[in-house]
Amino acid sequence: MKTLGDVAVGDSSTIIKLHGEGALRRHLMDLGLIKGTKFTVVKVAPLGDPVEINVRGYELSIRKEEAAIVEVQ
């Protein structure tokens, strides 16, 4: 399974599914990360984590660990 954390800096992809359950999953959905959403990985923090993505016209910081529940194309 390819996840959001696997997308290289500068690349874009589309979300297929959010795995897991509970608060984190709901929070990501509320922030607009749902099935079919396009996003671009803008950059990675100086220490290698978290990553910054551009989604729905704004910038979001997300740890690779949390990005692991987001399956992408």
Next chain:
Amino acid sequence: MAASQLHVALAGNPNCGKTTLFNLITGANGYVGNWPGVTVEKKEAKLTSDKSVTITDLPGIYSLSPYSPEEVVARDYIMSDEPDVVIQVLDATNLERNLYLALQVVETGKPVVVALNMADLVEKNGDKIDTKRLSKALGAPVVMISALKNTGIDELFAKAREAAAKKAEVPEHKFDSAIEDVLDHIENCLPQSVPVNKRRYYAVKLFERDAQAVKLVNLNKEQADRVEQLVSQCEKDCDDDSESIITGERYAVIAHIIDECLKKAPEKMSISEKIDRVVTNRWLGLPIFVLVMWAVYYIAIGTIGTAGTDWVNDNLFGDGFTLFGASFPSVPGLFEGWLTAAGASDLVISLVNDGIVAGVGAVLGFIPQMFVLFILLSFLEDCGYMARVAFVMDRVFRRFGLSGKSFIPMLVSTGCGVPGVLSTKTIENEKDRRMTVMTTTFIPCGAKLPIIALLMGALIGNNDASWISPLFYFLGVVAVIVSGIMLKKTKLFAGRPTPFVMELPAYHMPSIRSWALHVWERVSAYIKKAFTIIFASTIVIWFLSNFGVFEGAFGFLPDLTDADEFMDYSVLAMLGSALSWIFAPLGFASWQAVAMSISGLVAKENVMATAASLLSMSDATEADPELWHAFAQQMFFNHGGTVGAIAAFGAFNLLCAPCFAAMGTIRAQMNSGKWTAIALGYECGFAWVIGLMINQFYLLSQGVFSIWTIVAVAFAAAILFQLFRPMPKGAMGEDDNEVAPSVSAA
């Protein structure tokens, strides 16, 4: 209409400019407290232009989901009878995500007015928003405003009054017809007691299986089964879970609205993106951050701030000063003049000058430094840079169970722990917030710097601030990290690391007004401390050190004896002696050293002054080598203490519970007596253990061995074990090897 009372709730995403709007329309003179039962801040104030209007600022949220206390507080308030109308604030430059909350707020059935904030930026970007169509699509009036430029506010409130008169609205927007069918069926299952305007909201919540909302509607068994059957069937049909279905539907509605109402100008790289490309660059990010922090300290602690502080200490509370050729007496001089003229006794003059003025003055002296520091830090926060700092630093903080957001309170704590603890408010997660509150005061605050200078003078005969202060900040950070790792493995903080998903808001110039208010909020927290807790505590300390028993008589010691060492007979001396057994293993058993620590619990600013007066060198400062020498000799060496004891004394005083004011802030922030006790108990326990280890290991290096050596080794082993053992699984942790006895007791 003006006579009737109107309650307005402000709702919106974080960073949508809601706080700027709140400050603009209320002048920020309001009530600040907590929502009942949770540590979520509640702000309420009257509208400046019309006192019959009460504004309640809801926490910044992204959704009305049941998962975070902020969201629950917001939705409970909106659903309650108190607000007449909700003003939903949207960042108009980011309509898509901001509309997501707006749709949910409209669904609550409360009258809503939508404020499209940052209208000026929309215009500048060349975007066009069709407010008429948007208003029709949302079923709520829409007003373009700019909280920064103060435009559109009158119209906003005119619309809010009109909307409030309607009492209730039935939401307009519709989802896909298949979903609407299911929602209709669920609505039919709802009891009659649910009013017409709220039926849609509860139908959607039941569809989402929102446990909190399910409890509120009280379905009977039959109805509940029917709803569950409808939802599961729909989930099967859509091949998705119900929460995802609703979220998807909402974003589909939004996509449709955006299509109709928003004409975006061609994309170009914004200034914000250009700045960000450099500031959080993979290679430049950290060096830039270090440079920014260094600049902040160079300006606030090193140059401008210190110049101001020195001026206050040396002139206002020292020798008096000259301004435009006229000379002014110092504050103590002024008081002494007045009191003598009024025929006051020595006792009163001593109380006023040695007690109150000296104590409060010591605190006020820090204000220029604090002021400059907070001007800079508040700017970095308000312009959006601090979110980037959290982004850059998160990796470091996650290692010990915190997130990058914990870094900001620690930065503020280098000035003063009171605003430092206050700024933990921005941390959403409760465990993270509690742990940050518990550990942030390990970072030396401005008032601890003179103590450090005195100790280093006594220890190595040098107190060059340029390298010693950074060293102690570093030690403070180590204490935070060690505590974080240890605490994370205890029952109190066990559990998965909390998620860190954070919006990185676009950079913007904060409004001068908001910025000034932010600075004032912090400085005033400090000033309040000076005039309340420190005012009272200096009187207590003055009483304890000036009253006592001399030759069988209790009274004002300077009247009873001419001896310079009258303090040896004071209540403070008795108290110090009575408590000294606690500190004997740390090597400082003299009552003076203990008395200094006691006065430090009241206010760290007191420690230096207490030292100076205990040594009968009231005029000496921490830079005076004679004071270093007297301090080491009389308080330690004469009582069998060693260099190790001085270091242990320093470690204890820097790490133990902060001053009364900060303790009070911790109490307010924890909103729980139990957690306050845990925090203070841990801090004191940790400080004692570190002090013990320093002293005992120093003694051991000198060949001195005792039962306490074994205790110190045991503690060191326990700390190392706790640091390096793997994270215990799940709820286990009965045998957690906690360092502070008070923590395991709690």
